[in-house]
Structures are given as structure tokens and as C-alpha cells.
Amino acid sequence: MDNRDLEKQIAAREAVKFIRQNDIVGLGTGSTAFFAIQEIALLVKNGLKIKGVPTSENTAALAVSLGIELLPLEEVKGIDITIDGADEFDEQLNLVKGGGGALFREKIVASLTKNEIIIADSGKLVKQLGKFKVPVEVVPLALNYVLQQLAELNGKGEVRMKDNARFITDNHNIIVDADFGLITDATGLAESLNRIEGVLAHGLFVQLASKVIMGKGTQTIIYAKN
Numbered sequence: 001m002d003n004r005d006l007e008k009q010i011a012a013r014e015a016v017k018f019i020r021q022n023d024i025v026g027l028g029t030g031s032t033a034f035f036a037i038q039e040i041a042l043l044v045k046n047g048l049k050i051k052g053v054p055t056s057e058n059t060a061a062l063a064v065s066l067g068i069e070l071l072p073l074e075e076v077k078g079i080d081i082t083i084d085g086a087d088e089f090d091e092q093l094n095l096v097k098g099g100g101g102a103l104f105r106e107k108i109v110a111s112l113t114k115n116e117i118i119i120a121d122s123g124k125l126v127k128q129l130g131k132f133k134v135p136v137e138v139v140p141l142a143l144n145y146v147l148q149q150l151a152e153l154n155g156k157g158e159v160r161m162k163d164n165a166r167f168i169t170d171n172h173n174i175i176v177d178a179d180f181g182l183i184t185d186a187t188g189l190a191e192s193l194n195r196i197e198g199v200l201a202h203g204l205f206v207q208l209a210s211k212v213i214m215g216k217g218t219q220t221i222i223y224a225k226n
């Protein structure tokens with residue numbers, strides 16, 4: 001395992017300590033959340049009773065293969081704790097997510113969650129968001145309109161591709177990765193993106209995380225809401 005994976009793993013091990021018996025647990029998506037799902041599966045094998053809520057089809061398949069019982073997102077009214085990854089975060093706990101295209105379900109799960117814990121390796125911490133382009137999930141018919149609106153916000157949007165075709169999300173939409181440069185006002189930008197018709201969700205997560213647990217070397221550093 002390389003150093004970044006080790007950092008992800010120790011952050012995941014720390015995060016699962018916050019799960020309690022009978023919790024409803026949001027299961028994140030991506031290479032970092034993967035470690036948390038594995039740790040949760042171990043706890044379940046050892047007698048922990050929880051129900052998982054997946055944030056993507058990939059995560060659902062992984063969780064089922066590891067013996068974690070799932071609840072469908074549309075049936076859930078509240079989630080006790082979610083453990084998810086991020087593409088970058090700042091010390092105010094603002095995040096960019098969606099590098100794997102799972103941002104819409106991740107945002108719904110985060111919004112239903114009491115305790116949203118983000119786990120990350122030390123390469124994800126930034127002074128200011130914006131190094132990682134902001135993923136925007138777009139209903140395909142609205143693509144040109146959304147690109148124009150992003151340009152009005154000084155964002156340069158590019159349709160995400162995979163294997164020479166448009167990347168398609170679990171919700172049958174496309175992703176535009178938008179470059180806004182360094183983001184000085186994450187709240188303002190998030191609100192502007194929310195107002196664009198045709199945008200299903202965007203990867204700016206503001207005021208949604210309760211803590212970020214970051215692995216650094218062999219230690220963890222916790223950034224928590226004041």
C-alpha cells in the first residue's frame with residue numbers, strides 16, 4: 001500500500017469509531033470511502049448492527065459484496081452518520097466532491113445526515129478551494145445553456161469524458177468540470193450554481209461536513225466545526 005492509501009486507511013479507521021449500534025450509516029463513494037466501507041464490514045462481521053445508505057451504484061455493489069445491509073436512499077428520512085471522501089477541503093470544512101461523479105447522491109445523503117465525516121489523505125487539504133475543478137451534474141438537454149451560465153460566472157466548463165464517450169452518472173446525466181480558478185467565496189458560488197436551470201447538483205459542499213479526519217503519515221488530524 002502506498003503512503004496516500006495508508007493515510008486513507010488510518011483516517012477511515014478513526015472515522016468508524018464514531019458509528020454506534022443500530023445507526024443508519026451513509027456510505028460514501030471513491031477510493032477513500034472504500035477503506036471506510038471495508039472497516040464497517042469488519043465491524044458488522046463482529047456484531048455491529050447498522051444499515052447502510054449507498055451514495056452510488058458502485059458503493060451499493062461493494063457494500064452488498066461485503067455483507068452490509070442496505071436501505072434505499074428514497075426510503076430514508078434521516079441518517080445518523082456518513083463517512084465519505086472529498087477531492088479537496090479547506091480548514092473551514094468546505095469541500096469539492098464529485099471527482100468520481102457521485103456528487104448528487106452524496107449531497108442528498110449529506111443533507112440527510114446528522115454527522116457527516118469526511119476522510120482524506122493529506123494531499124486533499126488546500127488553503128483555498130479551486131485547484132480541483134468543480135464537478136457539475138447537468139441534465140444533458142441543458143448542456144449549452146449551463147456552459148453559457150458557467151461562463152457568466154467566469155467558469156470554464158468541460159464535459160467529462162470516459163473511454164471516448166461522455167461520462168454518464170448513475171442518474172443518467174453528464175458531468176461538466178468547471179474551472180473557476182481559486183474560489184474566494186464558496187458560499188456565493190454554490191448559491192449561484194444552485195440557481196442555474198439544468199444543474200442537478202454541483203460538487204461544492206458548504207456547511208455540510210461536521211468534521212474532516214485527515215491521515216498524515218501515521219497520525220490523524222481532525223478538523224471540526226467550531
Ligand SMILES: O=C[C@H](O)[C@H](O)[C@H](O)COP(=O)(O)O
Nearest residue numbers: 030031032098099100101102
Ligand atoms: O464522486 C466521488 C466522490 O465525491 C469522492 O468522494 C471524491 O471524488 C473523492 O474520491 P477519492 O477518495 O477517490 O479521492
